[in-house]
Amino acid sequence: MQDVINNLPKLAKDKHKENKTFFNKLKKKLPKQLDYIMQELHEEEFNKTDCLECANCCKTTGPLFTSKDIERISKYLKLKPQQFIEQYLRVDEDNDYVLQTVPCTFLGSDNYCSIYDVRPKACREFPHTDRKKFHQISNLTLKNVAICPAAFNIVEEMKKRLSK
Ligand code: SF4
Ligand code: SF4
Numbered sequence: 001m002q003d004v005i006n007n008l009p010k011l012a013k014d015k016h017k018e019n020k021t022f023f024n025k026l027k028k029k030l031p032k033q034l035d036y037i038m039q040e041l042h043e044e045e046f047n048k049t050d051c052l053e054c055a056n057c058c059k060t061t062g063p064l065f066t067s068k069d070i071e072r073i074s075k076y077l078k079l080k081p082q083q084f085i086e087q088y089l090r091v092d093e094d095n096d097y098v099l100q101t102v103p104c105t106f107l108g109s110d111n112y113c114s115i116y117d118v119r120p121k122a123c124r125e126f127p128h129t130d131r132k133k134f135h136q137i138s139n140l141t142l143k144n145v146a147i148c149p150a151a152f153n154i155v156e157e158m159k160k161r162l163s164k
Pocket of ligand 2: 063105115116
């Protein structure tokens with residue numbers, strides 16, 4: 001898996017133009033069943049991808065923390081929300097709360113997340129490949145394929161499936 005992760009930025013860069021063109025075309029002519037197709041592609045990929053062998057999202061990018069996330073996680077850690085913020089978070093250029101450091105503080109050396117049951121919504125939803133109206137997050141997806149091997153494979157499969 002580590003070889004795949006190491007090669008991913010280059011592979012994603014090589015595919016960037018093709019992916020961009022694909023998403024631009026997709027937006028102009030949306031397949032009727034796009035949500036259904038994405039659900040299927042997402043499930044097929046994650047049936048064979050073990051995130052515990054990867055954790056590249058947790059190692060290289062952090063989620064943003066909504067106020068609900070902060071409330072839930074600080075309660076779990078028996079901290080006051082403000083204490084949790086001071087200890088772990090900072091405000092980024094978009095005014096969102098993000099982690100002070102990556103890899104994520106909550107990631108163990110075994111790739112397990114120590115706050116898994118209460119993890120941020122953004123972590124639960126990453127890489128967003130099963131979300132409705134997937135075409136609306138194409139810019140984000142173009143970035144995510146360089147981080148997440150599963151997202152990369154899903155977009156490759158998507159191109160094959162939709163050009164049939
Ligand atoms: S979501 Fe993607 S980047 Fe994150 S652990 Fe799973 S395969 Fe790796
Ligand atoms: S909170 Fe958990 S799932 Fe989210 S980035 Fe940190 S280790 Fe990964």
